[in-house]
Amino acid sequence: MRIPRIYSAGDLAENTSAELDAAASNHVGKVLRMKPGQSLILFNGSGVDYTATITCVTKKHVIASIESATEIPSESPLATHIGQVMSRGDRMDYMIQKSTELGATEITPLTSERCEVKLKGDREEKRVKQWQQIAISAAEQCGxxxxxxxxxxxxxxxxxxxxxxxxxxxxxxxxxTQQLTGIDKPQRVCLLIGPEGGLSEAEIESAINKQFIATTFGPRVFRTETAPVAALSVLQWLWGDFNR
Incomplete structure (x- = not known):
């Protein structure tokens, strides 16, 4: 049976007991229905996995004893920051999940001239938190x-x-018709992706004037949620860790 990997935002260290944060406790205790004595792998975004054993489960709290720590070489040497214009339905959810699996390091939801999604105030804050949780869940799943x-x-x-x-x-x-061949290997990439109707000519020109390179990944037009998946795959093959 696969040992669950659980993200918990608190401090983690070998030979200590850790009380999982509220989201992690709910997932472990109520969703997975785990019991004392069962094993977990915990991580908090530091690049280390912690092997742990559950010692206490209550309605709202889960405590685990951390036994060992292992640095995990799961990060690409290529840092990628995706700027994605928001789209309707669950397209952003899909994009964030798959971009996490493909090694993206940062994601910024964007508004644009043709953006059809309007979020303000509490709705905006709630949606960003939801997207962050999707990234957490994807990181748990993909290692x-x-x-x-x-x-x-x-x-x-x-x-x-x-x-x-x-x-x-x-x-x-x-x-x-500009392709990536001939570009020197970068350490960081900022990737701008438009909405369903595409970026306007003015937005593309503005990006080019700020030293962005307009590039294509082939003769077909991608949907907005497909574009980052295709682009990240190519970038990881060229400059990341897909060919190591």
Whole structure:
């Protein structure tokens, strides 16, 4: 039987007892119905997995005894920050789940000229927390010991303006012929992806003026939730850890 991997945001250390945070306690005690004596693997995003045994389960609390710590080489050497214009339905959920599995390190939900999703106030905060939990669940499942950070919602223009100077900026644009061959291997990539209707010409030009490269991954037009999956796969093959 596979030992469950559980994310818990608190401090973790060998030879200590850890009380799991509320979300982790609920998942372990109520969803998985685990009992004292059963084994867990805990992680808190530090890059380390902790082998532990449950010692106490109540309605709201789970306590585990941590026995050992192991550094997990599950992170790609290529840091990738996805700026994705928000889309309707569960497309963003799918994108965040699969991007986590494919090694993304940061994700920023974006608004744009053609964005059809409008979130404000409590709805915005709630949705970002939901997306962060999806990233946590995906990291638990796929064996990552670090969890992508889901940033607050911002505009395409502001995200483009704040690209780190040491990052390669790419904007997906199916009407260009520019491919990735010939580009020097970067350590960091910022990947801009538009909504269902695509980025406007003005938004693409603005990104290009901020040193983003308009690039294509082939002759077909991807759906907005497919684009990051295809792009991250190619980037990990070229510059990450898919070919190691």
């Amino acid at each position: 990552r010991s670090k969890v992508p950070l889901i940033h607050p919602i911002t505009s395409v223009d502001d995200w483009v303006d704040n690209k780190p100077e040491d990052s390669l900026g790419l904007v997906l644009h199916h009407r260009t």
